[in-house]
Amino acid sequence: MMDEMEVREFEVRGGPWEGIHALIFYAAVTCAVLSTAGIARLATGICAVALLFYSIFAIFSSPTYLIIDPGKRILTWESYRYFVPLRREMPRESIAGVEVVEARRAPATGEGSGARRDLSYFVRVYLKLADGKRRRVFRSGTTGSPHDNRTAAFLIVEELARSLALPIFYHTPDGEEAGGGS
Numbered sequence: 001m002m003d004e005m006e007v008r009e010f011e012v013r014g015g016p017w018e019g020i021h022a023l024i025f026y027a028a029v030t031c032a033v034l035s036t037a038g039i040a041r042l043a044t045g046i047c048a049v050a051l052l053f054y055s056i057f058a059i060f061s062s063p064t065y066l067i068i069d070p071g072k073r074i075l076t077w078e079s080y081r082y083f084v085p086l087r088r089e090m091p092r093e094s095i096a097g098v099e100v101v102e103a104r105r106a107p108a109t110g111e112g113s114g115a116r117r118d119l120s121y122f123v124r125v126y127l128k129l130a131d132g133k134r135r136r137v138f139r140s141g142t143t144g145s146p147h148d149n150r151t152a153a154f155l156i157v158e159e160l161a162r163s164l165a166l167p168i169f170y171h172t173p174d175g176e177e178a179g180g181g182s
Helices: 016-036 041-060 146-164
Strands: 008-012 064-069 074-081 084-091 095-102 123-129 134-139 168-171 177-180
Touching: 008 134, 008 146, 016 041, 064 146, 095 146, 123 146, 134 146
Parallel strands: 095 168
Antiparallel strands: 008 064, 064 074, 074 084, 095 123, 123 134, 168 177
């Protein structure tokens, strides 16, 4: 059994930082295609190599973590930008709850190809802040199966709710409340 006062850490994927650098990566791929097509071969080739290495380095060196400290009742956002850490602490009083947004249709179960490749299913987890804003903590990816994404979201929601005594609000994208409060 896990210790009640154990500090837990989760990686937060996505966000504006990763989105911008993913676009830079796609620009590098576009430049590489243009250089092989003979369009300004030298300029687009150099541009492709430079942008490719920059975008990979920026994404690799810039993870964001959510650290849950139940003993202090504090959440810490720890972001790295080019390996430089940036920390922001959020006391329990500044958090109103955990919001789960899940596709109306539950993911397929079993071992079939439908269970592994259902791109219509998604789940997102947000922190509802006391000032009315929300911060995304988890977003299901397209590389994992729906079952794996749902399990990962469940573990994060369970840890946040248990460690910080946060209520859970669950709804579908059209705004229909499907349950909540704990």
